[in-house]
Amino acid sequence: MQTATLTIGTRGSPLALAQAHEARARLMAAHGLPEEAFAIEVISTSGDRIQDRPLSEAGGKGLFTKEIEEALLDRRIDIAVHSSKDMPTQLPDGLELSAFLPREDVRDAFIGRAAPTIRGLPHGATVGSSSLRRQALIRRMRPDISVVTFRGNVQTRLRKLEEGQVAGTMLACAGLKRLGMADVVTDLMPLDIFPPAPGQGAICIESRIGDERIARLLEPLDHRDTALALACERAFLAALDGSCRTPIAGHAVVDGSRLRFGGLILSPDGQNAHDVTIEGRAGDAASLGRSAGETVRAKAGPRFFEGWS
Numbered sequence: 001m002q003t004a005t006l007t008i009g010t011r012g013s014p015l016a017l018a019q020a021h022e023a024r025a026r027l028m029a030a031h032g033l034p035e036e037a038f039a040i041e042v043i044s045t046s047g048d049r050i051q052d053r054p055l056s057e058a059g060g061k062g063l064f065t066k067e068i069e070e071a072l073l074d075r076r077i078d079i080a081v082h083s084s085k086d087m088p089t090q091l092p093d094g095l096e097l098s099a100f101l102p103r104e105d106v107r108d109a110f111i112g113r114a115a116p117t118i119r120g121l122p123h124g125a126t127v128g129s130s131s132l133r134r135q136a137l138i139r140r141m142r143p144d145i146s147v148v149t150f151r152g153n154v155q156t157r158l159r160k161l162e163e164g165q166v167a168g169t170m171l172a173c174a175g176l177k178r179l180g181m182a183d184v185v186t187d188l189m190p191l192d193i194f195p196p197a198p199g200q201g202a203i204c205i206e207s208r209i210g211d212e213r214i215a216r217l218l219e220p221l222d223h224r225d226t227a228l229a230l231a232c233e234r235a236f237l238a239a240l241d242g243s244c245r246t247p248i249a250g251h252a253v254v255d256g257s258r259l260r261f262g263g264l265i266l267s268p269d270g271q272n273a274h275d276v277t278i279e280g281r282a283g284d285a286a287s288l289g290r291s292a293g294e295t296v297r298a299k300a301g302p303r304f305f306e307g308w309s
């Protein structure tokens with residue numbers, strides 16, 4: 001039996017598997033290798049097992065990556081495929097994000113039952129979302145709406161919607177497209193009123209620093225514009241300390257040698273918000289993101305982060 005050239009680690013949700021399959025297809029095409037050259041290893045994470053409370057309470061983003069990163073460091077897997085949005089800004093020693101696949105649609109999608117749009121929902125309607133950013137943005141648009149925590153994978157959330165537990169929910173357009181489920185979307189949110197989470201829509205690959213064989217295999221997969229946008233968005237998040245209790249949005253667009261970034265922080269009720277826009281050389285992506293983070297942090301003042309963290 002041929003042993004695999006590369007073992008790919010991933011979570012087991014349908015979206016995670018779709019992303020791992022996309023990464024594998026790109027590796028096969030880049031190197032002219034058959035599917036058998038790549039083994040896919042499904043790893044269950046704490047984030048998958050904790051279903052009874054919001055993740056921001058259970059310990060935040062690292063919950064989806066811890067067990068996978070242990071497998072990377074133990075050499076049980078060679079690369080890990082993730083949603084960039086779920087990645088903490090600080091990675092464990094010895095690991096790095098070494099490739100970003102071309103970004104999908106970054107917008108949030110509304111999936112409504114009572115009405116196709118958030119604006120069209122009846123007074124006091126209930127919308128399900130466990131994302132602090134989406135909750136705050138919805139409340140800013142419609143203070144009368146009650147937003148309830150809504151966990152589980154895409155399929156679970158859509159089932160709860162179908163059962164009538166809520167009048168609508170929100171999901172990333174990118175995930176729905178990758179699952180071939182974009183037809184459930186009833187409205188696509190404009191970027192200016194509903195800016196995405198840093199990293200939304202971008203698949204990243206994590207690997208061991210200094211593993212030259214793996215680095216050579218990943219090199220052709222890295223998409224320059226996505227990698228630069230992500231460097232900026234992740235630096236913005238890091239400059240804000242990545243506080244899981246503060247709703248944060250941020251989106252960078254690369255156009256040739258230029259990069260434009262817009263960032264926003266909100267109070268959980270959406271009534272206080274501070275934004276920043278910055279433009280500069282794409283090659284300075286990380287420092288632009290960091291300075292945008294510092295700007296918005298200074299605008300908001302220290303008390304902004306204390307109130308609800």
Ligand SMILES: NCc1[nH]cc(CCC(=O)O)c1CC(=O)O
Binds near residue numbers: 083172199200
């Ligand atoms: N936190 C869960 C998560 N992580 C990435 C995506 C969607 C895919 C993406 O943003 O790339 C989702 C689900 C969602 O927000 O709808």
